[in-house]
Amino acid sequence: MHVATSASGDVPLELIELPARPLRPREVRVRVRAIGVNPVDWKMRSGGPLRLAHRLLGPSGPLVVGVDFAGEIVEIGAQSGDLAVGARVVGGTNFARGQRGSYADEVIVQSDQCAILPAEVSFDDAACLPVPYVTAARALREIGRIGHIGHIDHIDHIGPIDPIDPERNAKVLILGASGGVGLAGIQLARALGAEVFGVCSTANVALVERMGATAIDYRKADALDTARAHAPFDFILHAVGTATYALPRCRALLAPRGRVGLVVVRPADYPSLLFRPSVHAVLGKPTRAHLEPLVAMLAAGELSCLIEERFPLADAEKAHVRSKSGKVVGKLLLIP
Ligand SMILES: NC(=O)c1ccc[n+]([C@@H]2O[C@H](COP(=O)([O-])OP(=O)(O)OC[C@H]3O[C@@H](n4cnc5c(N)ncnc54)[C@H](OP(=O)(O)O)[C@@H]3O)[C@@H](O)[C@H]2O)c1
Incomplete structure (x- = not known):
């Protein structure tokens, strides 16, 4: 059937x-x-x-x-x-x-x-x-280059990565932290030794914190403004869409070699994907x-x-x- x-x-x-x-x-x-x-x-x-x-x-x-x-x-x-x-x-x-x-x-x-x-x-x-965890794992490893300092290397099959900064833990911001991809992302990023901040609604703050991220409640205040207090980020896992969290504002929160991984891609994002080296599309096959x-x-x-x-x-x-x-x-x- x-x-x-x-x-x-x-x-x-x-x-x-x-x-x-x-x-x-x-x-x-x-x-x-x-x-x-x-x-x-x-x-x-x-x-x-x-x-x-x-x-x-x-x-x-x-x-x-x-x-x-x-x-x-x-x-x-x-x-x-x-x-x-x-x-x-x-x-x-x-x-x-x-x-x-x-x-x-x-x-x-x-x-x-x-x-x-x-x-x-x-x-x-x-x-x-399959889809949520593979999406989050590929985003964190292949795009974000997270997990290079001797923490759990279970998802290391991806091969050699070019670490952002071998001297310190990475900082990751997850937009859409309480969804399928977001919850996977929090757990994997934590397992890879990153400090994680997760944007979610008030109802999911406790869940996001339980999974190991510092929650940013987008219902209370502008999430990207709140995130600025914790910037710069080495990687932003963007699982909401750039109509809600615009790319220029996300890019402004990045560390010098930081990147944004777009899980939801709109046609309006194509120029950034082509011409901004910090912006990458995520594929979770x-x-x-x-x-x-x-x-x-x-x-x-x-x-x-x-x-x-x-x-x-x-x-x-x-x-x-x-x-x-x-x-x-x-x-x-x-x-x-
Ligand atoms: N590129 C790929 O290969 C790939 C792979 C997987 C998924 N995706 C796409 O990625 C998106 C997310 O997938 P998913 O499986 O995680 O979806 P999901 O489980 O349905 O989760 C959606 C989440 O979005 C959150 N959300 C809604 N508005 C928000 C906002 N303004 N700020 C922060 N969070 C917000 C909701 O949480 P709150 O209630 O807390 O707001 C909800 O938990 C979908 O569009 C999906 O199609 C793409």
């Missing part, structure tokens, strides 16, 4: 049966046990560049929504490496590889898209990881290489996943209404 839509816009999702296909080399079939809901899932449903990219690169037929999943392997194709039937895995689908999305009871992905889960990690917790260290951290109790609500797969529409509210605290899961 798949949750899909054939049209763009406010057309309700449908539960449909699509024919199973045989596996190709390096592919595995996964029986899905939990699905993490991300804003990209409903953004993909409306028209726009994401949907166009899906039309050009994705599989034909209706759009099967979703990326993140956790489950168990039920079939392996030739050359699928160390993955075996029965293995518990977490991963993300990729339409650019012609794959259907993860809102389904079964998905087919390539073996480099899923990481093996140890017994102590639940499917529900694992399903929270989950791969096995990115997921493995995060799974290890979750298994070691170094990350905690906050689940706001679980919905049956058939209620994906309700989960999208909740996600679109912009007020989700932690993650929403779908359970097939």
Whole structure:
């Protein structure tokens, strides 16, 4: 069973049966046990560049929504490496590889898209990881160059980085600290030894502080004005959008070699992305290489996943209404 839509816009999702296909080399079939809901899932449903990219690169037929999943392997194709039937895995689908999305009871992905889960990690917790944690990890490491001074190096698979300043801890500002990406960012930045400041609403101040950041309440005062008292920042993880927190004001808070990682990119940001060396776009595509260290951290109790609500797969529409509210605290899961 798949949750899909054939049209763009406010057309309700449908539960449909699509024919199973045989596996190709390096592919595995996964029986899905939990699905993490991300804003990209409903953004993909409306028209726009994401949907166009899906039309050009994705599989034909209706759009099967979703990326993140956790489950168990039920079939392996030739050359699928160390993955075996029965293995518990977490991963993300990729339409650019012609794959259907993860809102389904079964998905087919390539073996480099899923990481093996140890017994102590639940499917529900694992399903929270792929898009938000990979996005935050790549932003902090590849763009922010955070974590160079002998703190936990679990997410160091990324390879050599050019440290900002090897003599001191980094300072990170997270805009949108209480969302899926923000909460992942706080925990990972703390694990990498950074001092973290997180911008959130009054209702989420306690949560953001519990995760290890100094909270900046944007309801009480202008968040960037308040942040100025703690500047300069080595990295700003911008997970809200530049219509709300404009780039020039963010750049003014940076240390000399500091950078802004834009998680939400608007066409108005293209000139800055092209011509400002301090401004970078973040891409959170989950791969096995990115997921493995995060799974290890979750298994070691170094990350905690906050689940706001679980919905049956058939209620994906309700989960999208909740996600679109912009007020989700932690993650929403779908359970097939
Ligand atoms: N580039 C990529 O690869 C990539 C990957 C993942 C996500 N994204 C995008 O990044 C965005 C965030 O994703 P998410 O999964 O974290 O979303 P989410 O879980 O829905 O969180 C959204 C958060 O935004 C916060 N927020 C709203 N207005 C705010 C403001 N003025 N200042 C600070 N925080 C504010 C809300 O917290 P409060 O209630 O505390 O305000 C809410 O927790 C989405 O647009 C998503 O599509 C992009």
